[in-house]
Amino acid sequence: MQIDEIALKPDLIALLGEKKCCFSLEDRWTYSFDASKERGVPDAVVFPSCSRDVCAIMGYAHGNKIPVVPRGAGSGLTGGAVPLNGGIVMVLERMNRILELDTKNLCAVVETGVITADLQTAAARENLFYPPDPASQAFSTIGGNIAENAGGMRGAKYGVTKQYVLGLEVVLPNGDLVTLGSKCIKDVVGYSMTELFVGSEGTFGIITKAILKLVTRPETVKTLAICFSSIQDAGGAVPLLLKSGVVPCTLEFIDAACLQAVLARGIGDELEQQIHGDTKAMLLIEVDGSAHEVERDAAMVLKICKESGMLSCRLARDPDERERLWQVRRSIHGALMGLCPQWLEEDISVPPASIPMMLDKLQRLAGAKNLRILCFGHYADGNIHLSVSEADAPLTPQQALVVKKEIFSETVKLGGRIAAEHGIGSVKKEYLGFNLDEPTLNLAMGVKKMLDPRGILNPGKIFPQQIWDKGYGSD
Ligand SMILES: Cc1cc2nc3c(=O)[nH]c(=O)nc-3n(C[C@H](O)[C@H](O)[C@H](O)COP(=O)(O)OP(=O)(O)OC[C@H]3O[C@@H](n4cnc5c(N)ncnc54)[C@H](O)[C@@H]3O)c2cc1C
CATH class of the missing domain: 3.30.70.2740 (Alpha-Beta Plaits)
Structure with missing residues (x-):
């Protein structure tokens, strides 16, 4: 059945009510892109406010074979939230409640439309810490982070999103709701299926709730911006640093051209005065922990970098200066777009x-x-x-x-x-073959078909066209 043969508008309004649906061209166009260059206009946009709404939409879409594309904030860089085949864009932004901050078990239970930075702020109020920090944290959602297994600056010490997902509530493509994992650190009940949905890019199910691990907030941090005359010098310092026992919380590198692009926008003025004229690479290193550990680790970082040919170093003196150093790093994407x-x-x-x-x-x-x-x-x-x-x-x-x-x-x-x-x-x-051989791709398609037999959830993503056609047929 073609979408225009289905009474999509009255059906969706009957399921969700008028206030949770948009059909005008302007609204549909607004949801036709993410932060990539991909484009595709949906037939409808829906804004569920609870898991029940999500089940209703998926049951309906499955029955009528209508494509559904889940969407958080649309900050993805690879077209994941773009409805290439039309259909329904399902925006999770209204499911944005932090349901529980469990300070005794160090975890949070959230709806997946929660903005990443809002969870971090709420955790910090309880002296807790949610480490994953993609540079898009001010606007990306927890659902998008889980679906992409987002990383961030603090990966050096704290890892990526998958290390913090203890459990999920997921609505499957046929509308069934499943709960996976639990607050228990040790849990071997059945297959470990939570991880299957982490990094599944909205192709296996709609993630509606998550149990996320929190850790205690480090007492303090020190941030150092260190200049080198070559990436080889900077690179020489890193293994020495890691072998020294120091586990930096962040270990970012920026080449001279990126640095110049940011400074040219007037961001990081103070830093500019400290940057040695011969700088070809900068390391932005942060160490966190107790005051004593941080003093010791920062001194070790400085010693090793000096021995590796450091040209100059800027140590943030207060939280404002630290924020300005991070502003330099977070502004690179925007500054390059300006170029x-x-x-x-x-x-x-x-x-x-x-x-x-x-x-x-x-x-x-x-x-x-x-x-x-x-x-x-x-x-x-x-x-x-x-x-x-x-x-x-x-x-x-x-x-x-x-x-x-x-x-x-x-x-x-x-x-x-x-x-x-x-x-x-x-x-x-179309480039997946660089890393995955055909049997591996066939295995992935087998899992996809088992979860989504009608191929309605985020079609046109992840699988090379040839593998998709082999799995679902080419019409
Ligand atoms: C300036 C900028 C900086 C960035 N920095 C980083 C970075 O440091 N690290 C990093 O990893 N990424 C980064 N990104 C990429 C992007 O922000 C992340 O991938 C983020 O996790 C996407 O979240 P979102 O809410 O915007 O998801 P969207 O873009 O809306 O969706 C991303 C994918 O997740 C799926 N999805 C969304 N919500 C759900 C859900 N509830 N259930 C199932 N599937 C869902 C979508 O279908 C899509 O496939 C950056 C992007 C920008 C624009």
């Missing part, structure tokens, strides 16, 4: 010790093809974010394709992965 809105942007990971080698390969590629390649990322996680253009213009789509394949192929040669924390979505699905 050239049409970058080819990639998010790759390699074993951390291979970062200098990968950056070297990228600079060689830039030289050979007259490209600009700007890099920053999470050093300890081996995660490089890179933006590519021609020296004086955006890449043509054909050039972008060639460059992308070359970057992925170099990544794989170093044992790396083509997606680190921004997911596959629609943007990278």
Whole structure:
């Protein structure tokens, strides 16, 4: 059945009421994109306010074979929340209640439309800490973070979202509601299915509630911005640091071009005066813990960086200065967009010790093809974010394709992965073969078909078209 043969508007209004549905072109257009360049206009947008609403929509969509695309804040960078095949966009933003902050068991129970930063603020009020901190935390949702297994700056010490998900409530594509996991730290009842939904990019089920682990808030932090004359020098410091027993909470790197792009926008003025003229790479290192541990660790960081050829160091003197240093890091994406809105942007990971080698390969590629390649990322996680253009213009789509394949192929040669924390979505699905062989892709399709036999939940994402057609047929 075609969507226009179904009475979508009256049916959805009957299920949810008028205030939870939008059908005007303006409203539908508003939900036709995320933070990627992908576009697709839905037939309807719905705003459920409880799990019951979600079950009703999914039961209806399953019965009528209508595509449904879950959406949090739409900050995804790989097209995950874009309705490429039309259908219904389901926006979870009204399911934004923190249901419980359990200070005795150190966990929170939340609806998944909660904004990441709101959970962090609520936890901090109880002297607790929710560590995952994607740079989009001010607007991204917990549901989007879980669906993408989002990482962040604090990954060096605290890991990524999956390490904090104890349990989930999920509405399956046929409208059934399941609860997975629990508040128990030890729980081997049945298969461990919670993890299956973490990083599933809205293709296995709609995550409606989550039990999230919290930790105690570190007493204090120290933040250091350290300049080096080469990424090799910066890279030399990292293994020494990690071997020294210091576990930095963040260990970010920024190349000179990214740094200049941010400073040119007037962000980080004070830092600019401290930056040595020969700087080619900066490490932004934060250590947290008790006051004593932090003093000791910061001194060790400084010692090792000095021995590794540090040019200069800026130590944040107070919380405001610390925030301004982080502002530099968080502003990179926006500053690069200001330079050239049409970058080819990639998010790759390699074993951390291979970062200098990968950056070297990228600079060689830039030289050979007259490209600009700007890099920053999470050093300890081996995660490089890179933006590519021609020296004086955006890449043509054909050039972008060639460059992308070359970057992925170099990544794989170093044992790396083509997606680190921004997911596959629609943007990278045809490149999955760089990391996954056909039997693995067939296995993933088998799981998808079992959970979503009609292929209605977020179609057009993750799976290469050929694998999708093999699983669901090509019509
Ligand atoms: C400036 C900027 C900085 C960023 N920095 C980081 C970073 O540091 N680390 C990082 O990992 N990412 C980062 N991102 C990417 C993005 O913010 C994250 O992927 C984030 O987790 C997406 O959350 P969202 O609520 O916006 O999800 P959306 O973009 O709305 O959706 C993302 C995916 O999750 C699915 N989804 C959303 N909610 C649900 C749900 N309740 N149930 C099932 N599926 C769901 C969607 O279908 C889609 O596939 C950044 C993006 C921007 C624009």
